[in-house]
Amino acid sequence: MKPRLISTKLCPYAQRCAIVLAHKNVAHEIEFIDLNNPPAWFQDVSPLKKVPALVVGVHAFFGSSVINEYLDAQYPQPLHPINDLEKAVNRSWIEFGGECLSDIGAMMLSKTEQDATNARAALLNKFDHLEKVVGTGPYFNGSSFSLVDAAYAPSFQRIDYLNALWPGAWDAQRHPKTIAWKDNLLLHPAVVESTIGGLRELFYDFIRRREGYATRFM
Template sequence: MSARHLSIGSSCPPKVQGKLRLYTSDFCPYGQRVKLVLNVKKVPYDVVNVNMKQKPEWMFKIHPERKVPALDTGDKVFVNSLDIVNYLDAKYPQPPLYPSDPERKAKDQELIVKFGKVVTAMNNAFHDKEKKPLEHYMSGVYEILQEFERELESRETTFFGGEEPGMVDLMTWPWSERAKLPYILRNEDMNFPKEKYPKLIAWRQAMQELDPVKKTIIDQETHLKFLVGYLRDDPNPPFDDL
């Protein structure tokens, strides 16, 4: 993992010449999206990790709402993971992460938007504000995953981007990495019907073997320790020393 997470009362580290600056957290899936794109494109960057429950005062100078992830290019600060990665794909075109064909690109963008329902379901399951059974939050996820399974089957490729990962692959990976966590938090079996998703199972195995992905992966035990602290009313969840 990266350096410790900075909080209230800290000082912002000086920028590193020749590198983009990413403000995020090691445990932020949206920040992981940005890291994946930066890694695939081999863009030099450094990371400043922020305690998301006690964001330092100097973050107001980075962004008025202190949002993370935030990418400082030296000329401008971008927030929102999708805005950031689209900027990076345009600024650093190699390797391209969207198809050159406009219709195929539109399809990939559509898939990323649809995956947002999975993101919302998992976030709701983690926070459990409605105090409902897990199935209440996750009921629509398998239907969306079935559409992704059919899409991989029709493309006849390992990744959504072809023989190399594209934007769809990179934007969905962080939640695949965390897929079991809502169930582990509740001591429930996931009972994922693997036989219905052979393409996605193979995709997941292939993704975690990629070097740009390996650089961002956090093991489940560490994820779990963080989540247990983060989801309770703890102003200092265990960002560090895990």
């Protein structure tokens, strides 16, 4: 049965799942919804009223990590390390990636220069930790694309969009390995395939509508 991914066009968490589906060449459907006006069935699929959710036959479950763990177990080409200890380490850095997304959101939505600057500093501090664990690449675990890579690619994409508006979201001298990892990820075919047309414009429009500090650079 063909899985159906429930998403919004801008959601980075749902894009994590779209990347895994693309990488594994899984035949699937994607249904984009409006969280401000969701369909009546959505709460039955996702009681937290969040995306992503995945519908497989009569079953539905939600949360990007849960979905990607299922996809990795269900379809060939495993993206988690086989070793349990290495797998646990990878899961930890996926969790850390969610905290990075929170800082990106704060940079997008902060109303004042001080709040936006604080959010950027928090993100760069997190990249200090990433810089210590990222190797020579091209991916997080070396030559093999992983669920960690799928988790960070949407974040890196959006940081690039922010950096084009407001330079300073990246620090090449401070985080050269992280930036090299980012550059490799954004060229990966599954990441390219997961990127919907007009994503950059949707991202900027979202910032405009929220009237965040970053709008002054538009």
